Amino acid sequence: MIQTIGARLGTAAQMVRKGARLADIGTDHAYLPIFLLQEGHIASAIAADINPLPLQKARDNIAANGAEGRVKALLSNGLEAVLPESVDDIVIAGMGGELIAKILVDCRWIKNAGYNLILQPMTRPEALRSYLFENGFELLREEAVEEAGKAYVVINSAYTGRIKPFTASDIYIGKLRAEDPASRKYLSKVYTSLLKAKKGAELTCDAETAAFYQQAILKLEALI
Numbered sequence: 001m002i003q004t005i006g007a008r009l010g011t012a013a014q015m016v017r018k019g020a021r022l023a024d025i026g027t028d029h030a031y032l033p034i035f036l037l038q039e040g041h042i043a044s045a046i047a048a049d050i051n052p053l054p055l056q057k058a059r060d061n062i063a064a065n066g067a068e069g070r071v072k073a074l075l076s077n078g079l080e081a082v083l084p085e086s087v088d089d090i091v092i093a094g095m096g097g098e099l100i101a102k103i104l105v106d107c108r109w110i111k112n113a114g115y116n117l118i119l120q121p122m123t124r125p126e127a128l129r130s131y132l133f134e135n136g137f138e139l140l141r142e143e144a145v146e147e148a149g150k151a152y153v154v155i156n157s158a159y160t161g162r163i164k165p166f167t168a169s170d171i172y173i174g175k176l177r178a179e180d181p182a183s184r185k186y187l188s189k190v191y192t193s194l195l196k197a198k199k200g201a202e203l204t205c206d207a208e209t210a211a212f213y214q215q216a217i218l219k220l221e222a223l224i
């Protein structure tokens with residue numbers, strides 16, 4: 001059986017390093033690790049999920065694709081049950097930005113430059129980017145991608161240990177540039193929500209917060 005994946009997971013897949021041992025956290029159906037294994041792109045994978053039902057789906061798909069030898073299903077809350085020396089690249093996709101940040105906060109070994117992180121927040125990417133900046137992670141690359149009429153962001157990051165001050169555009173725009181239709185669509189959405197947030201701050205006379213948003217608004221006006 002040939003495993004296919006959509007554009008959102010496909011963009012995450014492109015950020016996984018060739019020959020990597022992958023951990024897919026919140027794997028659900030295990031489509032991503034099975035796809036990457038069939039492509040010959042990864043050496044092995046851990047398909048982890050906190051919930052037994054999705055994990056059973058993952059097990060069934062792994063078995064249906066004859067991938068049991070190289071893709072292991074693992075019941076795990078975040079990275080808790082993953083052995084640090086058993087993985088190189090870590091995908092956490094299809095969850096909220098705050099939950100992804102929490103999974104990273106709860107992992108004692110993640111602050112290591114050797115791990116390639118591929119993070120796909122469905123909501124609040126700014127919360128995730130803030131966590132990354134405050135904890136010494138760098139944004140390597142970001143892509144916006146459209147699937148079934150919706151725009152998503154995929155973030156590629158790694159630990160450097162350097163903690164740098166960040167602006168509103170760092171956390172709301174990250175490394176995205178309006179160079180393709182998906183990025184323009186995604187950034188237009190960010191722009192609209194920032195205008196709303198700024199208006200809210202002005203209504204409560206919070207000039208500092210309004211000025212914070214304004215910095216990202218101006219950058220977006222130049223980009224879009």
Ligand SMILES: C[S@@+](CC[C@H](N)C(=O)[O-])C[C@H]1O[C@@H](n2cnc3c(N)ncnc32)[C@H](O)[C@@H]1O
Pocket residue numbers: 009025026027028029048049050051054076077078079092093094095099103
């Ligand atoms: C919407 S699915 C995303 C599936 C796939 N990663 C994707 O992007 O299409 C989210 C999955 O994350 C799992 N999940 C939620 N919290 C988790 C946690 N703390 N650790 C591991 N898995 C978690 C859920 O059980 C669910 O299967």
